[in-house]
Amino acid sequence: MATAxxxxxxxxxxxxxxxxxxxxxxxxxxxxxxxxxxCGGLHEPTANECSVCGWIPAGSR
Structure with a gap:
């Protein structure tokens, strides 16, 4: 049976x-x-979220 x-x-x-x-x-x-x-905000390599606008990379939620 196939899945949609x-x-x-x-x-x-x-x-x-x-x-x-x-x-x-x-x-x-x-x-x-x-x-x-x-927003172009710069962050340390360990950042998980933008501290300027709150953006979170897809898949990190």
Whole structure:
């Protein structure tokens, strides 16, 4: 018996067919610091959350 795709898979496929990126977003890197992709705040390599805007990388919740 086959299983139906999850809602997330259906939405990701819909968006990707229309040119949107569907990969999980993580930290950017700037020299030896982590950089928040939302606000550009710089953090130590051990940071788990942006202390400027509160952004948390996908999969960290």
């Amino acid at each position: 795709p999850s809602t997330d898979e259906v939405i990701d496929e819909f968006l990707s067919q229309r040119g949107h990126e569907t990969e999980a977003v993580g930290w950017d890197e700037n020299y030896n610091k982590k950089q928040c992709p939302d």
